[in-house]
Amino acid sequence: MEKSSAAKEYSKGAWTPEEDRKLAEVIAVHGAKRWKTIAATAGLSRCGKSCRLRWLNYLRPNIKRGNITDQEEDLILRLHKLLGNRWSLIAGRLPGRTDNEIKNYWNSHLSKKIKQKEKQSEAPKREGKEAQRRRGAERVSVEVREESSSNGGEESKTSVDFDVDEFFDFSNESSLNLEWVSRFLESDKGICDERS
DNA sequence: AACGACTACAACCGCTCTGCC
DNA sequence: GGGCAGAGCGGTTGTAGTCGT
Numbered sequence: 001m002e003k004s005s006a007a008k009e010y011s012k013g014a015w016t017p018e019e020d021r022k023l024a025e026v027i028a029v030h031g032a033k034r035w036k037t038i039a040a041t042a043g044l045s046r047c048g049k050s051c052r053l054r055w056l057n058y059l060r061p062n063i064k065r066g067n068i069t070d071q072e073e074d075l076i077l078r079l080h081k082l083l084g085n086r087w088s089l090i091a092g093r094l095p096g097r098t099d100n101e102i103k104n105y106w107n108s109h110l111s112k113k114i115k116q117k118e119k120q121s122e123a124p125k126r127e128g129k130e131a132q133r134r135r136g137a138e139r140v141s142v143e144v145r146e147e148s149s150s151n152g153g154e155e156s157k158t159s160v161d162f163d164v165d166e167f168f169d170f171s172n173e174s175s176l177n178l179e180w181v182s183r184f185l186e187s188d189k190g191i192c193d194e195r196s
Numbered sequence: 197a198a199c200g201a202c203t204a205c206a207a208c209c210g211c212t213c214t215g216c217c
Numbered sequence: 218g219g220g221c222a223g224a225g226c227g228g229t230t231g232t233a234g235t236c237g238t
Contacts (some may be wrong), residue, residue, distance in 0.1 A: 014206070014232090035223075052224075053207070088226060103227070104205050 010047045015054055019044055023051055024059050032060075057100045064096025068105050076102060077110060 019042075026042040032055055035048030044051065057063075068076070072094055079090045087099035087106075094102065 012208070033224090048223080049209090049225095050207075056225095057206075085227065099226075100206080107228095108204055 009045070010050065011045045012050075015058075019046070020054070020059055023054060027055060027059075053100075057098045060098075062096055063098065068097075068109075072097070073105075073110070076106065080106065080110070 022042040022044060023038070026038050030038060030041065032038075032052075035052045037048075039046050039048050039051045042051075046054075075094060076090060079093055083089050085103075087103045091097050091099040091102050
């Protein structure tokens with residue numbers, strides 16, 4: 001919320017290697033907080049918001065760059081089905097990937113794939129009413145705990161609907177994904193333990 | 197080779213939430 | 218309780234690179 005941005009002109013557009021270097025240096029010394037101060041200290045004519053975004057999406061260590069693997073793609077699909085457009089939450093389950101990256105990947109790859117799939121599946125959609133009714137009965141509403149970094153570990157609850165059969169269809173699951181599922185469950189269990 | 201269409205992704209924008217005074 | 222600033226999120230835009238004609 002750069003309310004002073006009207007008064008001061010910030011530069012926009014692509015970051016230069018020099019800007020990246022300055023930003024990284026200041027963050028290494030002062031840490032990744034008070035972005036406005038960081039921008040000023042680094043002598044950058046960028047707004048704090050821009051610095052934060054650059055750091056989180058590009059300069060931060062442990063960022064995994066390059067193609068999204070099949071496993072990761074599958075994970076994104078599942079998580080999106082579960083959480084919707086909660087990119088930061090989805091990114092939280094994919095180490096090294098950023099919300100922006102996942103969002104972009106979704107918009108450019110997966111949304112198209114899904115549309116294609118929907119088109120294909122529309123044709124043979126001649127299910128009986130009974131089958132549809134049964135499927136409806138199998139949809140459940142679950143409460144998803146959100147571990148948000150912004151609220152200091154506090155968690156809120158969101159009620160979401162998902163299709164049990166599809167989400168828990170691990171028939172062609174690789175070991176990597178199964179590992180994630182157990183870790184997901186473990187981390188949730190850990191939170192519950194902490195509470196009690 | 198030239199040009200337009202398409203794609204991928206970095207960056208921006210607007211909004212909400214949270215914490216502090 | 219209200220105002221302000223910082224932080225974070227999701228949607229959208231801009232543009233460089235690639236591809237097809």
